[in-house]
Amino acid sequence: xxxxxxxxxxxxxxxFLPATKAIPKEMLVVVDKPLIQYAVEExxxxxxxxxxxxxxxxxxAIEDHFDSHSGLESILQARxxxxxxxKIRSIRIPEGQALFIRQHExxxxxxxxxxxxxxxxxxxxxxxxxDDLIQATTPCLKQMVQAYSEEDGNMAAVIDVPKxxxxxxxxxxxxxxxxxxxxxxxxxxxxDAATAPSSTAIIGRYILRTSIFEPLGFKKQGAGGEIQLTxxxxxxxxxxxxxTGFRFNGDxxxxxxxxxxxxxxxxxxxxxxxxxxxxxxxMTTLKVPLAG
Ligand code: UTP
Numbered sequence: 001x002x003x004x005x006x007x008x009x010x011x012x013x014x015x016f017l018p019a020t021k022a023i024p025k026e027m028l029v030v031v032d033k034p035l036i037q038y039a040v041e042e043x044x045x046x047x048x049x050x051x052x053x054x055x056x057x058x059x060x061a062i063e064d065h066f067d068s069h070s071g072l073e074s075i076l077q078a079r080x081x082x083x084x085x086x087k088i089r090s091i092r093i094p095e096g097q098a099l100f101i102r103q104h105e106x107x108x109x110x111x112x113x114x115x116x117x118x119x120x121x122x123x124x125x126x127x128x129x130x131d132d133l134i135q136a137t138t139p140c141l142k143q144m145v146q147a148y149s150e151e152d153g154n155m156a157a158v159i160d161v162p163k164x165x166x167x168x169x170x171x172x173x174x175x176x177x178x179x180x181x182x183x184x185x186x187x188x189x190x191x192d193a194a195t196a197p198s199s200t201a202i203i204g205r206y207i208l209r210t211s212i213f214e215p216l217g218f219k220k221q222g223a224g225g226e227i228q229l230t231x232x233x234x235x236x237x238x239x240x241x242x243x244t245g246f247r248f249n250g251d252x253x254x255x256x257x258x259x260x261x262x263x264x265x266x267x268x269x270x271x272x273x274x275x276x277x278x279x280x281x282x283m284t285t286l287k288v289p290l291a292g
Pocket of ligand 1: 015
């Protein structure tokens with residue numbers, strides 16, 4: 001049973017500057033909701049009951065977003081705006097179910113995850129990176145939780161990426177594949193295209209054993225001088241803890257990049273019955289010609 005989810009939100013978001021100078025990257029909006037809300041909704045749909053955010057200075061907007069806002073709520077109530085009231089109330093994380101932990105320095109994803117080590121009671125937990133937005137009929141984490149019930153060890157959502165993009169990901173060295181599952185014999189962070197063991201890359205959804213905190217606690221610097229989660233997974237593989245890649249059904253948008261964020265906006269607008277009728281005319285009446 002996976003009941004706890006960790007959301008690391010303490011990164012710099014430097015690829016999205018200046019937008020992310022005063023606003024957390026995870027609060028960037030896709031259509032009408034911030035990225036972190038998509039991730040929290042996905043976690044709720046998978047049965048998560050405890051939400052741990054790894055934050056840093058300047059990320060307070062995330063905490064506020066999931067809190068109640070009594071001033072706004074009473075104005076909406078007084079004005080009879082019940083739909084809006086329901087909308088903002090449904091965002092709340094129930095009292096006592098959210099925890100905000102500070103990462104003092106952005107030392108890497110592995111270090112951010114390690115910051116949650118004292119707060120997870122179960123043997124396994126979910127990890128969601130909000131800048132990966134996943135559009136799916138069955139939410140990605142729910143698919144993973146179902147698949148994980150037949151597995152042991154660590155699980156990571158994977159996609160196949162173009163060879164020239166492997167150097168942005170943790171990449172699997174594949175032992176066997178069966179259905180949607182890929183059994184890894186090794187994993188390497190940000191390999192060169194020439195030496196990458198495959199094009200099967202990890203994206204921002206994981207189910208991890210709490211024993212991952214042990215190798216992460218070594219604080220070994222990996223690719224880019226950061227403490228890498230991938231290195232912790234590799235150490236566990238060396239200790240015979242399996243790593244399963246999971247090819248989920250759905251589309252993933254890397255909203256940590258401008259192109260991915262733009263794709264996500266267009267894809268979600270196309271899926272929104274209110275916006276869809278306008279999308280074509282918006283594109284065709286663009287004043288800036290796309291060709292040339
Ligand atoms: P990224 O690798 O996208 O890094 O982190 P980043 O700092 O957010 O963005 P860039 O590369 O500077 O543009 C993936 C996720 O891990 C979190 C980020 O907040 C993001 O959700 N993270 C990363 C941390 O919480 N702490 C870290 O030290 C690094």
